[in-house]
Amino acid sequence: MxxxxxxxxxxxxxxxxxxxxxxxxxxxxxxxxxxxxxxxxxxxxxxxxxxxxxxxxxxAATTKYIHGGIRYLEQYDVAVVRESLRERRILALGAPHLVEQTRFIMPAWRWSKPPTALIGAGVLLYDTLAFDRNLRAPDSLRIPHPRWLSRSKLLAAVPWLDQSGLQGGFAYHDTLNVHPxxxxxxxxxxxxxxxxxxxxxxxxxxxxxxxxxxxxxxxxxxxxxxxxxxxxxxxxxxxxxxxxxxxxxxxxxxxxxxxGVDRSKGVHILTRPLGGPGRVADAVFARAQSGRHVIVSPWMGKSFIGPTDTPIASDESGVVVDPDDVTLILDTVNSTMAASEPKLTTDDVEMTTVGVRPLIRExxxxxxxxxxxxxxxxxxxxxxxxxxxxxxxxxxxxxxxxxxxxxxxxxxxxxxxxxxxxxxxxxxxxxxxxAAAGGAFAWAEDAEPFITEAAMIMNDHGIALHIGEHIARLYGTEWVRIDAIVQQNPTSAQQLSPGCNDIEAQIIFAVTDEGARTLSDIVDRRLVIGTIGPVSREVLERVALVAGPLLGWDETAIQEAIRREFDRRTVIATHWRTPVGGASQ
Ligand SMILES: Cc1cc2nc3c(=O)[nH]c(=O)nc-3n(C[C@H](O)[C@H](O)[C@H](O)COP(=O)(O)OP(=O)(O)OC[C@H]3O[C@@H](n4cnc5c(N)ncnc54)[C@H](O)[C@@H]3O)c2cc1C
Structure with missing residues (x-):
């Protein structure tokens, strides 16, 4: 193995x-x-x-964008935005297999603050600061100029938006860090x-x-x-x-x-896709009348929504998602939705992420x-x-x-x-x-032809085409190593779960080559299964049975690892559903 x-x-x-x-x-x-x-x-x-x-x-807790940060222009943080836009291009050219250009929509309502004209000025400034955005960029990474979308075009693209007072929206591009x-x-x-x-x-x-x-x-x-x-x-x-x-x-x-460090808690939620499966391709920068904003990103067939930005008093690495965090996101996004649109509830939330922003303090x-x-x-x-x-x-x-x-x-x-x-x-x-990131197919080249070719070769070795594409996208040139594991051990081509394209060979590779030492290392950061929804006990068992022997675990250690990881995930999934001082909903 x-x-x-x-x-x-x-x-x-x-x-x-x-x-x-x-x-x-x-x-x-x-x-x-x-x-x-x-x-x-x-x-x-x-x-x-x-x-x-x-x-x-x-x-691990980002909004998943390699971006200039358009909203920092409101704080006149032009230097940070310019540096970030420069880096957006550099990171994309170095890892074309792991990034995607995403169109962002910034809707403008009559009540919007800042007002529409000012949002427009910000979008234009953002574009100007990205003057070198397409230097050496292949077609897949080229970023067009922003443009104004009429109300009807906007609603055709994002049908879930609140229509009352809606004037239209600005469309601009940023870069999705598909799997950070x-x-x-x-x-x-x-x-x-x-x-x-x-x-x-x-x-x-x-x-x-x-x-x-x-x-x-x-x-x-x-x-x-x-x-x-x-x-x-x-x-x-x-x-x-x-x-x-x-x-x-x-x-x-x-x-x-x-x-000195100021810390701020940032939470995201993963939900059913707003507007229906496959209907909305754009990310939406939705600012509610409350002044709060969320980014609603189409991601892996779902909607990834957030972040919050809540100061926290001291540490902690043990920071958790609270019911209030989820309510804040739901309220914000729901208030920007059309009356006819079914509102998001906690039942729609499949998982959450949380991180602590490190913010420098003078x-x-x-x-x-x-x-x-x-x-x-x-x-x-x-x-x-x-x-x-x-x-x-x-x-x-x-x-x-x-x-x-x-x-x-x-x-x-x-x-x-x-x-x-x-x-x-x-x-x-x-x-x-x-310099290309490790495993990138090439610097500043469109990754799609490489991915297609790799998937076809893997297909000849018994790996389904869509799974081969998934692997080539995740591993770049190292797809050959996953492919080699499958050739040695054909059953390792089996999918871990019907809703996810991860296969068993990735578990082996995670341990032998990618420094994974715990079940969470494998499911949350080597494979993608832990990032796209809850992970069942059955999946954890399969992962542990493959990884355990490679990690030197005996049967007792394997069972203990499964129990501990399952319990850890259950606590996280339950905590934010539990009202303060109350029982689980
Ligand atoms: C909600 C949210 C959304 C964000 N979205 C974006 C975005 O879309 N785009 C973007 O560019 N940025 C985004 N950011 C900001 C970005 O995520 C952070 O700036 C960045 O990840 C910080 O990286 P870091 O390496 O400095 O910190 P960390 O990723 O926290 O790494 C520090 C590491 O140090 C380790 N450590 C601590 N103490 C010790 C010790 N004693 N010994 C050994 N190790 C130790 C910790 O375990 C930790 O892994 C977002 C942040 C948040 C919270």
Whole structure:
């Protein structure tokens, strides 16, 4: 059953790891993974620790857009929008198999705030700031200019909209990050191929340091949270990319570092497709009379709706979706729907996602969140903190940012390392602006012909065409490795569930090549089955029976893993349906 490892193979254990690195990275979200890719590709000896799974923090909870963020223009955050639009193009060219151009509709009602003319000015500015959007872009990634849709054209495209006072709508394009989990993994693989060591489920517990009048960071201590094994790693510099938790990591230093983080909870819901199956192809940026907005995205045949943006007082990685979060989204979207349209209820909600936005705070030493001002209008800019100014050497933290700007942040970060702590360390040139993500078929080329060809070859080997397309889209050039597993073991071509195109061979590959160590790693971030609706106990059992032996689990461990994962998912699915202080509905 084992597949032979490739350059992209992510390892799963602390054994056989060198003790000395140029760069140690804390956090395997899009920011940390991008830094790992950038640093390793520039020839730096790089190791990354992620306490959960790669991309399981905030990076797993996005609205799924690689976008400029049109609404940030309302806060005059032109620099962030321009940077993000530049990155939108760069990320799309580097991973054409995992992105799609999506038309967005921004409806304008008579009561809209900002008023229609101002929305129009914003859309035009957005387009102007994206002046280079089609540079080197193949047809599939070309973005047209925005345009005004008359009321009737708008309703033909989005029939569920409230018609009263509706004037029409602006249509503009952004880029859908179809499976953010897989794209993040593609960068992780690029980092691995360049020599980085990436470890998941390993928590950094503290810093190794010497102190005189200054604190000199020399490395980190870390614990494998699944095995309990501990490790100490030395490094010339440490980059703290722990997202919303950078301040918690810094707290282990026991002294001030000048970093403050505001946290905001962001929730999405996955529902039946608004307007009926297959009827609406556009994403809708719907702003209700309450002033709140949601994005309603057609995704995997359903509607993905959100986000909320609610300040939260302190941590927690244990943040959960509450009934109020779901009600807020339902109320907002329902208030933009036609009277004749059946309103969404909690019964229509198939699953939820939640994440904590890391928002930088102009600080303050040591104070924890004071959240009075709210986070909706907080800047999505990123910030590099060099802690030398606070008497701590060889340590940087990265605050804020967006999924879209992870690469740019990483490039800036590694430039700074080479100018400072790593001055004189041998490095090599690497331009991540024109580098493909791991497994991409080609840079700046339409992926469809590659996908079609791959699916036809897989079809000759007994894999149904639509499943072959699904695999080629998810894995890019690595489809050959899934195909090889199926050829060795034809029953692994079986679909895991009728509503999903994932097959058993992907489970094997997730463990042997993609660093998966838990059932959630497999169903939520290697396969897509965990992202498109509830996962049944039967599916978890099938996954565990295939993955368990590869992970060295005996029968007891397999049963325990199934029970724990099923219970965890049940708690998540039930919590938001349970009124505060009440019983489950
Ligand atoms: C609801 C919502 C919607 C969003 N939508 C979009 C969007 O559509 N487009 C976009 O561009 N951006 C979007 N964003 C923003 C984007 O998701 C985040 O900016 C980005 O994912 C942050 O990535 P990160 O790597 O900095 O943080 P994270 O992804 O949170 O990664 C930090 C990691 O550090 C790990 N960690 C913490 N402490 C330790 C430790 N001690 N040891 C080891 N590891 C540790 C955590 O487990 C975590 O995985 C959205 C955010 C939210 C919340």
């Amino acid at each position: 084992n597949s032979t490892s490739s350059a992209f193979t992510i390892q799963r254990s602390l054994s056989d790891i060198d003790q000395d690195f140029d760069v140690i990275i804390i956090g395997g979200g899009i920011t940390g993974i991008s830094v790992a890719r950038e640093a390793a590709s520039r020839g730096l000896k790089t190791i990354l620790f992620e306490r959960g799974d790669f991309g399981s923090g905030t990076s 989990e897989r794209l993040l993994l593609a960068y992780a693989k690029a980092a691995t191929a360049a020599g980085a060591v990436l470890l998941n489920h390993v928590r950094v517990t503290g810093f190794v340091s010497t102190s005189s009048d200054r604190l000199n960071i020399e490395g980190v201590t870390a614990t494998d949270v699944l095995s309990g094994n501990e490790i100490t790693i030395k490094g010339k510099v440490v980059v703290n990319a722990a997202g919303p938790w950078i301040d918690k990591v810094l707290a282990t230093l026991g002294q001030g570092t000048g970093v 600080t303050t030493e040591g104070d924890d969140a004071s959240q009075d001002e709210g986070t909706y209008s907080a800047s999505r800019a990123h910030e590099l903190y060099h802690h030398a100014g606070y008497g701590v050497d060889n340590l940087w933290s990265i605050g804020g940012g967006k999924w879209t700007t992870g690469r740019a942040t990483a490039e800036e970060m590694v430039d700074e390392l080479l100018k400072n702590e790593l001055q004189g360390v041998r490095s090599r040139p690497f331009d991540s602006r024109s």
